[in-house]
Amino acid sequence: MSKAKVEILTDWNEQIVLIENAAAIMPWSRSNLRSCFSSGYQNFAAKTADGNIVGFIIVQQQLRDEWTIMDVAVDPNFQRQGIGYQLVTQVTMAADLVQAEIILEVRESNQAAQHLYKQSGFNQIGERKEYYPNPDGSRETAVVMSRKPQSTLSR
Numbered sequence: 001m002s003k004a005k006v007e008i009l010t011d012w013n014e015q016i017v018l019i020e021n022a023a024a025i026m027p028w029s030r031s032n033l034r035s036c037f038s039s040g041y042q043n044f045a046a047k048t049a050d051g052n053i054v055g056f057i058i059v060q061q062q063l064r065d066e067w068t069i070m071d072v073a074v075d076p077n078f079q080r081q082g083i084g085y086q087l088v089t090q091v092t093m094a095a096d097l098v099q100a101e102i103i104l105e106v107r108e109s110n111q112a113a114q115h116l117y118k119q120s121g122f123n124q125i126g127e128r129k130e131y132y133p134n135p136d137g138s139r140e141t142a143v144v145m146s147r148k149p150q151s152t153l154s155r
């Protein structure tokens with residue numbers, strides 16, 4: 001069970017790069033991550049009681065009713081404690097409030113993330129062949145997933 005608390009992350013924090021590098025197969029560069037701390041994005045961090053960031057999620061919100069989860073990562077030392085689910089749930093709850101659909105792409109081989117997204121109400125809607133670069137120079141298919149907004153009235 002996670003003891004992390006999810007908060008909006010408005011300001012850039014170097015911890016993001018460390019988590020990305022430790023968790024991702026092909027990590028985003030620092031400058032790409034940093035460019036997501038600007039208008040058109042809403043990002044969240046999972047923090048421990050002492051304020052240490054142990055996970056983050058980056059959401060592009062350029063369209064009012066269609067958001068994109070660009071990246072989510074949890075420090076490997078804190079994985080499998082429900083933190084990824086907490087981060088995604090923060091975004092799905094916010095999306096439901098404004099009735100926004102959420103779209104994302106995920107590596108075909110990334111079963112952990114696909115399970116997480118399915119658990120959070122996402123379904124596969126397509127795929128993009130040879131979308132992601134691999135460390136060996138080959139490319140991997142992206143699974144495209146979507147989550148339609150749910151009514152907040154029944155909650």
Ligand SMILES: CC(C)(COP(=O)(O)OP(=O)(O)OC[C@H]1O[C@@H](n2cnc3c(N)ncnc32)[C@H](O)[C@@H]1OP(=O)(O)O)[C@@H](O)C(=O)NCCC(=O)NCCS
Nearest residue numbers: 023072073074079080081082083084085106112113115116
């Ligand atoms: C994907 C990721 C964010 C999940 O974070 P997490 O905090 O470990 O996830 P949670 O503990 O909340 O797990 C939620 C669900 O995800 C699935 N899941 C998480 N890790 C898994 C794993 N290693 N294998 C299979 N399923 C996994 C499970 O369904 C899990 O539910 P369960 O624990 O009830 O079985 C984390 O593994 C990570 O940072 N991966 C590297 C970055 C990445 O791939 N990001 C996605 C980019 S699209």
